[in-house]
Amino acid sequence: MGKIVTFGEVMLRLATTGYERFSQAGSFTATFGGGEANVAVSLANYGLETQFVTRLPKNDIADSCIMNLRKYKVGVDHMLRGGERMGIYFLETGAVARASKVVYDRAHSAIADVQPGMINWREILKDASWFHWTGITPALSQGAADACLEAIKTANDMGVTVSTDLNFRKNLWKYGKTAAEIMPALVEGCDVILGNEEDAEKVFGIKPEGFEVAHTGGEINAAEFESVCTQLMQKFPRAKKVIITLRGSINANHNSWGGVLYSQGKLYQSKRYDITHIVDRVGGGDSFMGGLIYGLLTYTNDDQKALDFAVAASCLKHTVYGDFNMVTVAEVENLMGGDGSGRVSR
Template sequence: MQKIVTFGEIMLRLATPGYLRFIQSNNLTATFGGGEANVAISLANYGIPVEYVTRLPQNDIADWCISELRKYNVATQNIIRGGDRVGIYFLETGAVARPSKVVYDRAGSSIAEITPGMVNWKELLKDSQWFHWTGITPALSQGAADACLEAILTANKLGVIVSCDLNYRKNLWKYGKTASEVMPELVEGCDIILGNEEDAEKVFGIKPEGFKVEHAGGDVDAAVFESVCKQLMKRFPRAKKVIITLRGSINASHNTWGGCLYSDRLYQSSRYDITHIVDRVGGGDSFMGGLIYGLISYPQDDQKALDFAVAASCLKHTIYGDFNLVSIKEVENLMKGDRSGRVVR
C-alpha cells in the first residue's frame, strides 16, 4: 500500500491535571499534539503507512517529539531540522458550564519560519497516494502558506489525492493576510474537504440556505448542511466529497457527535450522545484520520467510510491527549452498536 503524507505543526502540549484551572495548578502534564500529526497517528494505528512532515529545531525537546511519533509507527525521516523552537500550547480542561481554554505560545516556531524549497515535495510524494493538510498551517506565516501550496500543486501534478480540514482559527492569522485571502487558492487543489459550517462561513462566506443553525442543546440537523456542501463543491469543482462534522454542545462535558458527507448525494451518520468527555482536543483530527481510512478501505461505500470516521472520533473523546489510540476492531464494534462500555476480559 502506498503511503499517506501529512504536513503541519506539532506542538508541546502542557495541560493542567484533571479539571484544574491554570491559576490552581502547580504542575502541567507534557505531551505533544497538532492536527496533521494527530491524523498521522490515527492512520498508523489502523495499519496505514504514513509519514509526517514538519520543521523542528535541533534540540532535545524536538528529539523527544520525534521519538513520540516514531513510537506510534509514524515515519519521520523527512522532518526538516532548523529554527529555534518547538511551539507550545497550554490547555485547561473545562467541565459542565465552564469551557476549556487553550493558550498558544507558538510565535517564531521552526515551522512558522519554513520557506518554499525546504521540502523536496516531488521526491517525497512520488510514491504516495494521499496528501493531507489543515487550515492551521497556512495561518502560521506566509512561508508556511507558500510551502503548503507548493506541496498541494506537486501532489496535483503527481495524481496524489489531496484532503484538507479547513480548521479556521481566527487568532492564528496574524501575519497580515486573512484566511479568506489565502485559503481559496489552496483549497482549489483539494479532492476531499472537511470542515464545519463555521469554517465555511468565516473563510468563504458560505452558510446554510434558509436555516438558522443552533448548536446549543445538542440537536443538530444534518440535512441543514446539504446546501453548505453543494456550495463548497460549486466553489471548488475539483472536490469530489465534502464532509461536515456535527457537534451539538449541551455543555463542556456532554456533546452529541455526528457527521454528514456529500458526494453523489447526502449521507448522514448515526448520532452519538457523549455524556462524559475525557478530552475533546483532537476530536476533529480523529474524524479525519477515520475518514481517510474509511475512504481507502471502503472505496465504493461512502456511508461506511463516514460511519467509521464518526465512530472513531466518538471513541477519541474518551482518550486523554491529542492522539486517538484506538484499533480498527474497537471502532467497528462501536459501529455495530456496542455502546455498553463493558469490561473486555
C-alpha cells in the same frame, strides 16, 4: 495502497491537571499534538504507512517529540531540522458550563519560519497515494502557506489525492493576511474537503440558512448542511467529496456527535452519538479525519461506511486523554456495529 503524507506543526502540549484552571495549576502534564500529526498517528495506528512532514529545532524537546511519533509508527524520514523553537500550547479543560481554553505560544516556531523551496515535495510524495493538510498550517506564516501550496500543486501534478480540514483558528491569523485571502488558492487543489459547523462560514462565508451554531442547544439537523456541501463544491469544482462534522454542545462534558458526507449528488448521514462524559475533546476533528481517510481507502466505493467509521472513531477519541486517538480498527468497527456498552473485555 501508497503511503499517506501529512504536513503541519506538532507542538508541546502542556495541560492543567484534571479540571484545574490556569490560575490554580502548580504543574502541567506534557504531551505532544497538532492537527496533521494527530491524523498521521490515527492512520499509523490503523496499520497504514504514514509520513509526517514538519520542521523542528535541533534540541532535546524536539528529539523527544520525534521519538514519541516513532513510538506510534509514524514515519518521520522527511522532517526538516532547524529553527529556534517548538510551538507550545497550554490547555485548560472545561467542565459543564465552563468552556475549555487554549493559549498558544507558537510565534516564530521552526515550522512558521519555513520557506518555499526548503522541502523536496516531489521526493516526499513519490509512492504516496494521499496528501493531507489543514487550515492551521497556512495560518502560521506566509512561508508556511507558500510551502503548503507547493505541496498541493506537486500532489496534483503527481496524481496524489489531496484532502484538507478547513480548521479555522481566528487566533492564529496574525501575519497580515486573512484566511479568506489565502485559503481559496489552496482548497482549489483539494479532492476531499472537511469542515465543521463554523469553518465554511468563517473562511468562505458559506452557511446553512437559518442556522446559528451558538444556539443549537445540542440539536443539529444534518440535512441543513447539504447546502453547505453543494456551495463548497460549486466554489471548488475539483472536490469530489465534502464532509461536515456536526457537534451539538450541550455543555463542556456532554456533546452529540455526527457527520454528513456529500458525493456525486447524494448526502450521506451518520448516526448520532450522545457523548455524556467527555475525557478529552481536543483532537476530535483530527480523529475524524484520520478515520475518514482510512474509511475511504479501505471501504472502497462505500461512502456510508467510510463516514460511519470516521464518526465512530472520533466518538471513541472523546474517551482518550491527549491529542492522539489510541483506538484500534476492531474497536471502531465494534462501535459501528452497535456495541457502545463499555463492558470490560476479558
